[in-house]
Amino acid sequence: MNAPEHHGFQLHPQLVADSHPVCDLPLSTVRLIDDVRWPWLILVPRRPFASEVVDLAHGDQLALLVEISKVSRVLQRQYRTDKLNIAALGNLVPQLHVHIICRRKDDAAWPRPVWGVGTPEPYRPEHLHIRIRQLASSLAG
């Protein structure tokens, strides 16, 4: 049985197409963007109809902040990171989702934002599997 907050939540098909499931945090589903050029996670609060951060109830906003911080620290620990990029844009996919991206000064887009730069490079299956397992394990801690 779904918890009440899940009721009616369905991941946007574009997010399904662009990313792979990592784990569920109390508010958000965590997914890995399928682009090996950057360690790049998205947090998708399991709240139907939320498009803006301010569409969330205050308690959910606090939960989202806690989850952004948690994911940020895990990424910083796990990957060489010169800068985190954190963003809620949603121009193409209106379902609220927060990008958390590890940026390096030698990455393919630096210092520009990553969106729309070049062509995504999907993970090889074995690499994808390892990365997701590592991230899920760190986020469970």
Added chain:
Amino acid sequence: MNAPEHHGFQLHPQLVADSHPVCDLPLSTVRLIDDVRWPWLILVPRRPFASEVVDLAHGDQLALLVEISKVSRVLQRQYRTDKLNIAALGNLVPQLHVHIICRRKDDAAWPRPVWGVGTPEPYRPEHLHIRIRQLASSLAG
């Protein structure tokens, strides 16, 4: 006399060059980016050395969230907004600052992110003055 939290805080020269002061909220200085193509504010927490959201103490993170929500609601009320873009990037200016940008489906960059698109169009002085006064007044409420 400065409050302790201001001690040592100095706005990054690039932010000074790109934006105009609107008002101070409890944690952050609010500034208007000098580009008439978008209603575009930045929040700069008055904390020296903060570069990432997770560099802020937990209480400051909560204050930042409250201020992001407040600014978001003011922008939504004041301007026709199809989508807010909220982002902490910092690839060019490492001082922590959060962009909050009103996006419209007919704007100059839609649906792309705004950074690096075209050339900034500075406000005319009288327009700048009115916009800042309106924003400062709404944010004081």
